[in-house]
Amino acid sequence: MDQELKSEGKCFYCDGYFSQAEIGKHVAKHLVQTEKGDAGKNHSNYVHIEVEANEMFLHLLVKGNSPMKTIDIFLRKIWLECCGHMSEFEHKNFKISMEHRVEEVFQPRVKIFHDYDFGTTTRVFLKARKHYQLNLKEKIMLLSRNEPLKLMCVSCKTEPAINICTVCCYQEMAFFCEKCSKKHAETCEDFADYANTPIVNSPRMGECGYTGGTIDIERDGVYKIK
Template sequence: MAGQSKGYCKYCGNEYIWGGIRRHLHACKERKAVLASTTGKRSCGYFEMLLYGKYDHTYWLIIEMPDTRTLQDLDQFIRNIWMECCGHLSSFRIYGESYDAYPDTEGFWGEPAKSMNYRLKDILSEGLVMDYEYDFGSTTELEIKVLHYRQGVWKRDPVTILSRNNPPELLCSHCKKNHAQWIDPTRLFEEEAFWCESCRQAHIQAKASQTAKTDGTCDDSYEDFDEEYFLPVCNSPRMGVCAYEGSELYPDTFEPDKRPVG
C-alpha cells in the first residue's frame, strides 16, 4: 500500500498517512507556535524532504535540514536511521549526476562521480526528486523529494525529523499469532519469512534434535549457522538485507514532542 502507513506529527502528535502529514505540517498550530517562539540572531534556509523506499512505500520519513548542511550530512543521517550495516558505498543521483560517499575520481568505471561535499543550497530546489542508493551489491534504493523551502532561525541540529512511519505490525508467519521479531533473509519475499522468538526457538531445537538423530553427534556449527540466518525485524527499508540489524541511534518508533489532548 503506497504511503498508507501512518506516522505522528512531531509537534502535535496527531497521526496521518504521508499525504496527510505533508499538508498538515503547513497547517499545524503547534508547529506554527514553536517556530514563532524560536529566537536567534542568525537566520537560515531549510529544506523539507520526504524520503521513502523506492519499491516499498511503507517506510518513509519527513525531515528538515538547514540549507548550509551538505549531502554528506544527509547521507550520514540516512545511514544512521535506516541503512548502516558494514560501511558500504552510497550515492545520490541528481539531474543525471552521481554524488558518491567514496567517489571514484579517476573515472575508471566510467564518468567520474562527484563527492558529497556539496551544500544543499547549491544543489537542491523545491520539487526536485533525487535517487539514493546504499550498497552497490545488495542495494537499498530510496527516492527523496524536496517538498518545501523556508527561511527560519538557525538551528544547530543537522536534521530534524518532522514525522516517520510507525513500525509496521508484522505477524509471525508460523504461529500467525505473535508479533514477528526475526526475518529470514533467504526468504525475504516469501510468506514464510517472519518468525517470533518462540517459533524460532522451537525451530532451532527441532533442527538440533534432527541432526543428533541422524549422525549421533550434535553439530554445533549447524546450529550457529541456522541462528545467524535470522535478522531482527526493524523499521527500515533495509530490513533483512546483508547484515542489517536496525539502527543503533534511533528507536523504531518516532516519539512526537507532544501527544494530542483529549
C-alpha cells in the same frame, strides 16, 4: 505484502498521528507557522525533504547550506549502516556529489535517490518539498517517521514478527514470532546458522545482517499490538 499494511507517523510538533499520505502536508502547516514566528529574527534557509522506501518514510528538515553528506550520515544512522558500505546520491540524469549544498540540489519538486551498498543495494527516494526561513540551531531534524509496520508472524498470524529468515524470504514471506522462529530453526538449517536477522523499522531490514539504527531507537523495533 500484507494487504492491511498501512503506514503512519507521529508529528514532531504536536504528537498527532497522520497517514503516510497526509503527514507531509500536516508538518508543512507547522513549518509555515514557525516561519511566521521567526520573521525578523536571524534566520537561515531550511529545506523540508521527504524520504521514502515503499511504506517507510522520513520527513526531514535540513539546513540549506549543509553539504549532502549531512543527509547521507543521517540516513546511515537511522536506516542503513551495517558495515560501512559506500553510498551515493543520484538524479536520473546525473550524479550528485556529497559536497553539493542541500538547497541547490533540492529545488522545488526535485526527486533524487540514494543508494547504500553497491552489492546488496538499499535504494531510498528523496523529494524536495518547500524551503523555509527559520531560526534554528540544528542542521538536520527528524519531523516524522513511520511507526513500525504491522508485520505479523506468517506461521501463527497472531503475534508480531520479530525475526526474518533472509534465505527463505526469497521464496515466501518469512517473518516469525519468537515461538515460530524456534520451529523454523528446526526445519531451516540456514536460519539456525546465520539467516536469522531481526525485524527492524528500516528498508535495510534483512539485508547484509542489518540489525537496526543508532538514533531514534524507540521507534526502530517491531510492531506493538495496541
